[in-house]
Amino acid sequence: MLVESTMVDPIKLLLLDRDGVINVDSKHYIKKAEEWHPIAGSINAIVQLQHCVKIAVCTNQAGIGRGLFAETALTAIHRKMNNAIVQAGGEAIDIYYCPHAPAQDCYCRKPKSGLLTLAMQGHQCLAKNTLYVGDSEKDLLAALNAKCRSVLVLTGNGSKTAKTPAAQYAGAIVENLAALADRTIVTGILDI
Ligand SMILES: [Mg+2]
Numbered sequence: 001m002l003v004e005s006t007m008v009d010p011i012k013l014l015l016l017d018r019d020g021v022i023n024v025d026s027k028h029y030i031k032k033a034e035e036w037h038p039i040a041g042s043i044n045a046i047v048q049l050q051h052c053v054k055i056a057v058c059t060n061q062a063g064i065g066r067g068l069f070a071e072t073a074l075t076a077i078h079r080k081m082n083n084a085i086v087q088a089g090g091e092a093i094d095i096y097y098c099p100h101a102p103a104q105d106c107y108c109r110k111p112k113s114g115l116l117t118l119a120m121q122g123h124q125c126l127a128k129n130t131l132y133v134g135d136s137e138k139d140l141l142a143a144l145n146a147k148c149r150s151v152l153v154l155t156g157n158g159s160k161t162a163k164t165p166a167a168q169y170a171g172a173i174v175e176n177l178a179a180l181a182d183r184t185i186v187t188g189i190l191d192i
């Protein structure tokens, strides 16, 4: 059943944080493909969500700027992630990442809006039609700075973030990516 959306600004582009949203996070960073493990249900959720919206990833990867791993390792990690999505029946997704360490004061590291703006431009989508999903305060602040809506997931840092002032900026709080995808089952529309 496809229901006409009652929303003025339908969500067309879904931007996802990576660590703590799609895959299990580590305070030691995800430095190689072997260390990348999806959160249960997240890959199928991406495939399901691709039926109604475009999806891309926006992720801070300061481990590169800190010299902990090379961009070739990051490419291998993202190949593993996209292989998993394609094997589950989905389409490979674009990944926008900030490789800089905090001290480099770049334009793209979240909570700045640069990474999200790049992704919206790359997909020719306006902020009002974009939803960002993250697990940390800097995700919610990045969405606020980029003027798009946001959802907080309780995976990764999410349960901690839910208790911070930044949680007020989340349009919704959901258990995990699978719970967000489940919201689209009845209507075929992602509505926050
Ligand atoms: Mg995260």
Ligand SMILES: [Zn+2]
Residues within 6 Å of the ligand: 098, 099, 100, 106, 107, 108, 109
């Ligand atoms: Zn950056």
